[in-house]
Amino acid sequence: MAALPLEQALVLAALLFALGLAGVLVRRNVLYMLMSIEIMLNATALAFVAAGARWAQPDGQVMFVFVLALAAAEVAVGLALLLLLYRRFGTLDADALSELRG
């Protein structure tokens, strides 16, 4: 069975990334925005793995592990902020965050 061609992996990564980006921009619920960010980060991780496979190097996979760990760290901070937000505003709607304007 032939290996997956690099282009297909990169196209998949690009699609996932675009999906995540669209999610962050379109979704109004902060929790879904966090999930969309995760999708973006995972898409980049996939691109790293694919690129690493192209050059036959472990570097791509090393980046993957670090992206994974950092995404988790980011989500931990994000969830903590989310809780704080819910307690303050009683909603997760991003449009409710409008005290700061000008």
Added chain:
Amino acid sequence: MLENYFPVLMFIAVGLVLGGVLLAVGRILAPHKPDPKKLSPYECGFEAFEDARMKFDVRYYLVAILFILFDLEIAFLFPWAVVIPDIGFFGYAAMMVFLAILVVGFVYEWKKGALEWE
């Protein structure tokens, strides 16, 4: 070209058949005596009420956050353990430093009471 995907097709077929067989076997062989308690939707020890977007206890989130952070150290430990004969003392020391930093974080959360349930 298409035969490349044959394993996937096989996988789907086996999955469907196996799932169907298991359900059927359970239906035919198992004793079937329903009562209201058994039929009620049941999830994770919660009484089912309202919709799925209910408020969880805030402590679940705290535990979840801490779990994610400490759980992920395995992502670093596993590849490290695989190559430990090749990386020498430097590789060993690097991981010990990493674990020491994790312990600092652990002592912090313990002392702050983040691990107390009540």
Added chain:
Amino acid sequence: MSASDLPILLPAYGEILLLVLASAILLVDLFLPERLRGLTHWLSLATLAACFVLTVQVVRATGGQAAYTFGGMFVADLMANVLKLVVYAAVAAVLVYSRRYLAERGMLRGEFFVLALFATLGMAVMISANHMLALYLGLELMSLCVYSMVALNRDSATSTEAAMKYFVLGALASGLLLYGMSMLYGATGTLDLTQMAQVIAVGQVNGVVLVFGLVFVVAGLSFKLGVVPFHMWIPDVYHGAPNAMTLFISTAPKLAAFAMAVRMLVNGLIDLAGDWQQMLVVMAVLSMALGNFAAIAQTNIKRMLAYSTISHMGFMLLGLLAGVVGGNRFSAPDAYSAAMFYTVVYVLMSLGSFGMVLALSRAGFEAEELDDYRGLNQRDPWLAFLMLLLMFALAGVPPTVGFYAKLAVIDAVIKAGQIWLAVVAVLLSLVGAFYYLRVVKLMYFDEPRDAGPIAPGRDVRWLLSANGLAMLVLGVMPGSLMALCLVAVQGLYPLAR
């Protein structure tokens, strides 16, 4: 002494010490009894001082030459060390300025200091990164700490809102940057910035993927610098964050963002300068225009200074984009050193002006409306004079250092043959002068509105005086700092030959 005689980890000694001491402070603060809590403040200052001294020693040991460690991931060249020294000093000043403010609002807890120190560590790693992994790790360490610092006041709805906006947009920008990095890796086959420059210089790289990656990297960088079109977080975060955190965000991270831009664009991608310089032109002009015009309409001084940050970072980009002209790099050291000088000076100015906001605030009073500055001269002539110096420096009025910084950048732009860009920059700076001078007018020609006491501590008063007078002293004698920046930039890998 040749580089090979040095201990392997020597270039990173400063960061290692910072990591150890920051972890120690985290633990010490946990076990300190309540009445000794003030100790954490002094321990943090001592940590920064120790790192400062150690970094000076590293410069001595390496003789200012670039020294690599961690397999080439980490570089301590002169630019890195100089920027790190400024970062340590700036963070220490932030701690001094914000102590009373935080104490009055119940935020003077160990977490603040530990987050500040770890953010500093992240900045130091970013500044010294010679590898995309190290760059990304440093960036995330800094960003995650700063998000948490903004949210440290858990009772404030505006802080929470600011932190959430900062977090979502910051994570988005990190994603863009990382995606760009993955494209660069796919095109060049290396994550090491020095090797990347070599691979690109040889040619035979897929140009489309490379430029695709470059676009994403520039987008991520411009967010961290806070320039148009990725500026939308700056006013809200500056406004919503507690004043002490605004002071922190507006100073040291700018140096780290500058270093990150230099590492990616100059160290790694200088052969694509023709592509990224064009992007920077657009971003610089838009930032200066939007920043200066929007600042005029503000009534809140934090928001006004936020828009002023956008315009200043746009101005700094002018230096970065004037380096390579028609493929040759003769003028690059002058241009990049002008940008570095501008960033360092901007950090000093920002430190002083937000430090003044903190010095005038007191329990229950934030001193963040422009009206609060009316008649400051009658209430405290010396502080008003220092604020005058800072505003003149931000506006670029001679003989303050702000004038000289702008002059150096514009000089580089003219040498690069972009006369129209220089004209636009000067015109927009004149627009900007209006709102800085308005603050001066309010202080000297209006009647005071607020009659509360002005009582910054003696340490704050001394530091603020030094900070304000530095505007004047550096403005009269900019030579040595400028020369230092020039030598530092000349040591960068692509310009060293």
